[in-house]
Amino acid sequence: MSGSIQDTFFEECEELLEATDEGLSAIEGGDHDPEVVNAVFRAVHSIKGGAGAFGLDELVAFAHRFETVFDEVRANRMELDEPLIQLLLRSCDHLYNLVAVARDGGETDQAHHNMLIEALDKYIPEEEEDLTFEPMGLGGPMDVSAIDIPQAPTEETYQIHFRPLKDMYSTGNEPIFLFQALQEMGELTIVLDDSELPGFDGMDPEESYLSWNLTLVTTEARATVEAVFEFVEGLCELSIEGAGDADADAAALAALEAAFGGAPAAESPPIVEPAAMVEETPPAPFEQPAPAPTPEVKPDASGSKPAAPKAENSKTEQRGPNPTLRVDLERVDRLINAVGELIINHSMLAQQIANLDVADVRDVETELEGFKNLARDIQEGVMSIRAQPVKPLFQRMARIVREASSATGKSCKLVTEGENTEVDKTVIERLADPLTHILRNAVDHGIEKPEDREGTNKDKVGEIRLTASHRSGSVCIEVKDDGAGVNRPRVKQIAIEKGLIPENAELTDAEIDNLLFAPGFSTAKEVSNLSGRGVGMDVVKNAVTGLGGRINISSSPGKGSTFTIILPLTLAVMDGMVVSVADQTMVVPITSIVETMRGNDDMINNLGADGTLLSIRGSFVPICDVAGALGLEKKDDQPPGVYLLVETETGQRSALAVDDIHDQRQVVIKSLDGVCGEIAGVAAATILGDGKIAMILDPESILAASPAVGAFDTERRMSNAS
Amino acid sequence: MQAEVKSNDQEVKHAQFSEFVSFTVAGQAFCLKITQIREIRRWSPVTILPHAPSDVLGVMNLRGAVIPIYDLSARFGLETTEASERNVVIVVSSAGKPVGLLAESVSEIISINPEEIQETPPVDSRNTMEYIQGIISHDETMVRIINLDAVISVPEQVL
Structure with a gap:
């Protein structure tokens, strides 16, 4: 059970971190609205609270400092100047790291961690609050100071009425463990109330009929007693009443009301987070006890009403106006x-x-x-x-640019557009790595050093523009920098050095730019921490192609470069051309087909022993026999009747020879993962109208596998060179 | 065509007995534990997987799922089967994923006392040794018990 709660915590952390990031970005943009500041404060506080409950000390400690500094800002005791904003932004980035470390394991960058803590500490005035956190602790230091909980050094008697709901058992909780925990605190008397138990006939084995009346004599504070029931909040009916604390209750209630009513900024205690999780599950038919760890928990919940609505408010503020549903x-x-x-x-x-x-x-x-x-x-x-909107992805990219800038000593800013463009979740996930790589490259290789930029009449701060938009059934993501552009002579020189092109090759500008995507090409003179780890832009290209997309680069010297990624809207369905190849029905993605034509013998020209070229309106393109490339035997000797003209990413055209074209239709993509390994030339499979499976072809890899076209490629290069 | 398995009362009483489905592949009798089998279907033409080894016949549509079909005979190193309507595809489950195995025909359900299972006597063919878990004598014929994991796991490495 704690596993799933922890998962939920990390999920919420993501959201909270995004909220923090968003708020800080707004502040950076000049929006010092108290609401924005409060939103960030709340988000960080919630992270701290949740982390405290799971005993994530490092995260708690850091979030606490962050929060403390922010509290100063919130109280207008400190001015939000540029260095502070930058520090907060970097601290937020570090929070991401800490959360990631807490979730996935691994090591925190201690030097960075300490550096940030030191920097934050400079902003923290004089005395520090107590930082220690009970792993199961209720309430942060904030609440302890705001609400004067009667500390009970003397023995106290608590009357606890505990009635588990059905849901409590289904989450794997056992009353006996709770009782054991109570027993460790002091003297416990347990009285079982089985009055609700129906006769044997009418009993529903899944229903909960039992309740208990417990009497606990302990020296522990009330909060500690309540903490025992923390994980069954909302899953049981619970009342805890101290023998002589009616007065104390009233006092605590008043303090609570004052805390929540008097200062709207006062944070709802961290325990609201677990309670919020509970609300996601279908509501129990019974009235839920108040979610907050108020010192007052009464069965009728009326006593805690002052706290509950406030907690609700702060929650909706965080979530934004649109109610959402979190679904598996x-x-x-x-x-x-x-x-x-x-x-x-x-x-x-x-x-x-x-x-x-x-x-x-x-x-x-x-x-x-x-x-x-x-x-x-x-x-x-x-x-x-x-x-899903690409916004979270773009926010992450802002971090990447910040990190990359500070690592290279360049100053750049990331401008994002079209953040609300919606893309399939899987696409977003799988786009993160390639995009990171492109952005790092843009900072590392694209944007010039500040002093160089000043020399060329550019703003000292480089600008990288990240845009997402829908373009006729596909998603277009553009990364545009205003840097130096591709250094073509150097790219060419490196390509020659690495043997990617012949020495005397003459390439067009576009061809040179596309060399960046060639495998094993990396322009960094020395391997920097950032980009140029041996993996180059070809990895980016593969990732994008893997998503069924394309990537292009355009560049103009001195003005910058633009990477354009075109992706299909969804991964599940695509438009395809149904063709037949060697008696098999196959599907070719429409996106890769430029033109289709019925061929006749006049159009086919032989070149060398095996090569054949198709002449189309005066130009010649190599023919690739699909059946041959897939290793299929043809039953008859008829020459292929139809040619599909396809264009590769480098702009090179080839003609795929197939037997016939049947139809153009929408097909559902069925992955072949787990069915068989990777097959050259085949991207996936689909099920056709007759229930048969058809292979979905991948023209790029068919062409790569076809010796004829591969050879032709080199030939052309050579002829270009002469 | 789906083979529904009914266990009659008498067999239930002998709890220690396991039920096996026997079938022929290239004229030889083989069997699989009944619990390993999800369903048995009549052969219908499959879609060829390009560049696949000879014992992988292709893929088939099983109620919307794409499942690979292996030729058991070829896998055992016997002659490749010329699949026809008379043949059957035994759908088994491997790590939750269905896989189809082409067999000549299904014979019957046999009940075997685990004690009757004999170890495979060593023979030269390593292929066979790997895929056969043991043998049993049933109605005076030898029935080979297939080691399903070995049969299914190998092709994925090959491909």
């Missing part, structure tokens, strides 16, 4: 699969009806058309669930 990704994927089946099912049905020997099927066809539209609606709806 697997459930969504299951739905997506089911919709995929529905689409396949539709085409099967359509095929069956077409095969029927019925004179008039028009009515059925009309209805079938309606079915198709509905299926498409559902599909789009389901896909939009998976679609």
Whole structure:
């Protein structure tokens, strides 16, 4: 159980960190609205609170410093000047790291950690609050100081009424362990109340019928007693009443009200986080006890009302105005699969009806058309669930740019546009690495040193523009820097040195730029910490191609370079051309096809022993026989009838020879992962209308596997060179 | 075609007995534990996987899932099967993923006392040794018990 709660904590951490980042970016942009400052403070505080509950000391300590400094800002005791904002931004980045370390294990960069702590400490005035955190502790230091909980050094008697709800058992909690914990604190008397127990016949084995009345005599503070029940909050009916603390209750309540009512900024205690998790689960039919660790927990919840609504407020403020639902990704994927089946099912049905020997099927066809539209609606709806704005990704990129700038001693800023563009979640996840690489490259190689920039009449601060937009059924992500542009002579020289191109090759500017994507190409003179770890832009290209996308570069010397990534909107469905190759039905992605044409013998020209070229309106493109490239045997000797003209990323054209074209349709992509290993030339599979599986081809890798075209490539280079 | 497995009352009483499904591959009798089998289907043409080894026939659509089909006969180093309508595909589960195995025909369900299982006597063919877990004598014929993990796991490394 603690595993899943911890997961939830980390999920929330992500959100909170994003909120922090967002707030800080707004502050950096000049927005010093107290609400923004408060939002950041709350977010950091919640992280600290949650981390405290899990005993993540390093994270707590750091978040605490961050919070303390921010508290000063919030109270207007400290001015938010540029160095402080930068420090806070970097501290926020470090919080990300600490959370990541806490979640995934690994080592914190101690030097960096200490450096930041030292820098933060400079802003913290005089005395420090007590930092120690009980792993199970209730309430942060804030609350302890704000609410004067009666410390009980003397023995106190608590009357505890405890009635677990059904849900408590389903989360794996055992009352006996709770009682054992109580017993360790002092003298415990347990009285079982089984009055609700129905007869044997009417008993539901999953229902909870038992409750307990406990009497505890202990010297421990009330908060410690309550802490025992922390993890069953909301899963039980609980009342804890101290024998002589009615007065104390009133006092504490008053203090609480004062704390929440008097200072709106006063934070809801960290325990609100676990409570918020509880609210995500279907609400229990019973009234839930107040989620906050108020000193007052009454069964009717009325006593804690002053605290509860406030906690609610702060929560909604953090979440933003749109109510959202957190759903297990697997459930969504299951739905997506089911919709995929529905689409396949539709085409099967359509095929069956077409095969029927019925004179008039028009009515059925009309209805079938309606079915198709509905299926498409559902599909789009389901896909939009998976679609997420690229904003969090872009925020992460801002960190990357900051880190890269400070590592290289350059100053750059990242300007983002189209943050709300929605892209499939998987695409976003798998885009993070390539984008990181491009941005690091942009800072490392693109943007010039500040002194060089001043010499060329540019602003000292380099600008990197990260844009996302939808462009006719695909997503376009652009990284544009205003740096020096690709140093073409050097790129060419390196390519020659590394044997990527012949020495006397003559390449167009675009071809030189594209050399950056060649495997094993890295322009960094020495291996820096940042980019140039031997893996180059070819890794970026592979990642993008792996997502079914394309990447282009354009550059103008002295003005900067632009990387453009074009991605399909979804990974689950694509438009394909259904073709037949050696008696097998296959699908070629529409996006890669430039043109299709029926060939005749006049168009085919031989070149050398095996090479054949297709002449299209006066130009010649190499022919690649798909059946041959896939190692399939053809049953007849007929020459392929149809050519699909495809264009590779380098702008090179080739003609894929197939037997016939049947149809153009939307197909559901079925991954071949786990079915078999990687197959050259095949990207995935799909299920056609007749229930048969068809391979989805990957033209790029077919061409790479085809010896004829590969050889031709070199030939052309050589002929260019002469 | 789905083979529904009914255990009759008498067999249930002998709890120590395990049930095996026997089938023929290239004229030889083999069997698999009934719990390893998800379903048995009639052969229908599969989609060829390019560049696949000869014992991988291709992939088949099993209610929306893409599953690979192996030719058991070729895997055992016997002659490759010319698959036809008369043949069957035994769908087994490997680590939660379904895999289809082409066999000539399914014979019957046999009940075996684990004590009756004999160790495979050493023979020259290493291929066979690897894939056969043991042998049993049933109605005076030898039935080979297939080591399913070995049969399924190898191709993924090969591919």
